[in-house]
Amino acid sequence: LVTEKNKENKREKWGSKIGFILAAAGSAVGLGNLWKFPYSVGNNGGGAFVMIYLIFLILIGMPLMLAAITLGRKTQLSAVGAYRSIKKNWAFVGGLGILCGFFILAFYSTVGGWVIYYCIKAVMGDLAIKDPNVLGAIFGDFISSPTSSIIYQGIFLILTLLIVIRGISSGIEKASKVMMPALFAMIILIAIRSVTLPGALAGIDFFLVPDFSKINMDVIMNALGQVFFSLSIGMGVMVTYGSYLDKDTNLIGASASIPVLDTMVAMLAGFATLPAVFAIGFKASSGPGLMFVTLPAVFASMPFGMLFCILFFILVLFAALTSSISMLEVCVSYFVDEKGANRIKAAMIITVTMYIVGIPATLSMGPWQELHILGNLNFFDFYDKLTSNILLTSGGLLLSIFVGWIWGAENAVEEIEKIGKKFIFASLWKFLIKYIVPPAVFIILINSFKDVIT
Numbered sequence: 001l002v003t004e005k006n007k008e009n010k011r012e013k014w015g016s017k018i019g020f021i022l023a024a025a026g027s028a029v030g031l032g033n034l035w036k037f038p039y040s041v042g043n044n045g046g047g048a049f050v051m052i053y054l055i056f057l058i059l060i061g062m063p064l065m066l067a068a069i070t071l072g073r074k075t076q077l078s079a080v081g082a083y084r085s086i087k088k089n090w091a092f093v094g095g096l097g098i099l100c101g102f103f104i105l106a107f108y109s110t111v112g113g114w115v116i117y118y119c120i121k122a123v124m125g126d127l128a129i130k131d132p133n134v135l136g137a138i139f140g141d142f143i144s145s146p147t148s149s150i151i152y153q154g155i156f157l158i159l160t161l162l163i164v165i166r167g168i169s170s171g172i173e174k175a176s177k178v179m180m181p182a183l184f185a186m187i188i189l190i191a192i193r194s195v196t197l198p199g200a201l202a203g204i205d206f207f208l209v210p211d212f213s214k215i216n217m218d219v220i221m222n223a224l225g226q227v228f229f230s231l232s233i234g235m236g237v238m239v240t241y242g243s244y245l246d247k248d249t250n251l252i253g254a255s256a257s258i259p260v261l262d263t264m265v266a267m268l269a270g271f272a273t274l275p276a277v278f279a280i281g282f283k284a285s286s287g288p289g290l291m292f293v294t295l296p297a298v299f300a301s302m303p304f305g306m307l308f309c310i311l312f313f314i315l316v317l318f319a320a321l322t323s324s325i326s327m328l329e330v331c332v333s334y335f336v337d338e339k340g341a342n343r344i345k346a347a348m349i350i351t352v353t354m355y356i357v358g359i360p361a362t363l364s365m366g367p368w369q370e371l372h373i374l375g376n377l378n379f380f381d382f383y384d385k386l387t388s389n390i391l392l393t394s395g396g397l398l399l400s401i402f403v404g405w406i407w408g409a410e411n412a413v414e415e416i417e418k419i420g421k422k423f424i425f426a427s428l429w430k431f432l433i434k435y436i437v438p439p440a441v442f443i444i445l446i447n448s449f450k451d452v453i454t
């Protein structure tokens, strides 16, 4: 039924292939790369985490990216419909993704709010400080004062809402063409400054040289969660985006370029942050504040540093928004496509609900820090673990089983080869998606469950 409806409506297509790449890369590149990756490296033992991250990226993330985009392109439907049109009772996987998007955005908006606050602080010239202790105090004071951080979280959600309400956002697509390369250039510059600071070598070492004794199940779980989170894989975003692709698009090129770009940004963010952390005498395991404390100190040691600081936080905000709109869009399009809801109304109701669910995450950084809702997890940590380690991971597992076994890897390859070109890595991809990804992700998922429950 839904297929019929979509055929009639002549589904919108991307303006260009580059439009698709920008939107998908926009979803992938966000706070996950700039904010989460560096502090996760810091919390999970440095180089060992990076090494496992890269292994998972190649063996699990990239094959799944291709699977998701191919499934979307084949069915020309967003996630729930895509699964259902191939196997009726698999629609729940799409539903799982919606739930996941909802919970990610609930705490993503906390951090999005911090970024807005830092944009303002940068413009006011309040961040021209070299001392990490002072910067740490500024950050600490802000996140623990509930009123302002809740207000900024709301502003971030309203910005997301406004973009989503205006439909498949051509304005964002256009802006991305300038903002994404600008962000890229900017991080390269910061990375160069960071690695040339006196005392940076220890940080480069920490970031790149794996200390195998640091590897444990936690590090492995977090590395996999980070791959899914960073690539926006496992919650239907890429299936939905793929559904807007034409039959003559080269799916392999599209699905290889997004992880490559995403990983380059994450690695550059690592180079921008971690060497500087060591140079300024901060702790790599300081958690979510790492970017907000370290980078202003790097800017303070650069010529025109404060100008760069302003520009940087604006670009981070843009990157965060291109990710948050993809999450809200997945939730909204479900209610519009499947339930016939009014787009604006649905978007508004979902955003308000997200805000209500998200406020406790913001409070976890201040008065509710010690309010543990499961084990020793406060709301923020709980949403984070629930999404990265459980929901996204389940979504990725089910996607691999679905494409590998239910729809069939053969059929997927046929769809990939529709452009008339042979997929030279077809056998390798089929092997990975059928025999490697499902058991590997399953084992890690079981451990995550154990971890969250105990």
Ligand code: PFF
Residues within 6 Å of the ligand: 027, 028, 029, 030, 031, 032, 033, 101, 104, 228, 229, 230, 231, 232, 233, 235, 236, 237, 323, 324, 326, 327
């Ligand atoms: N990939 C985004 C980031 O790295 O910031 C976060 C994200 C967006 C995760 C969309 C999941 C998603 F579906």
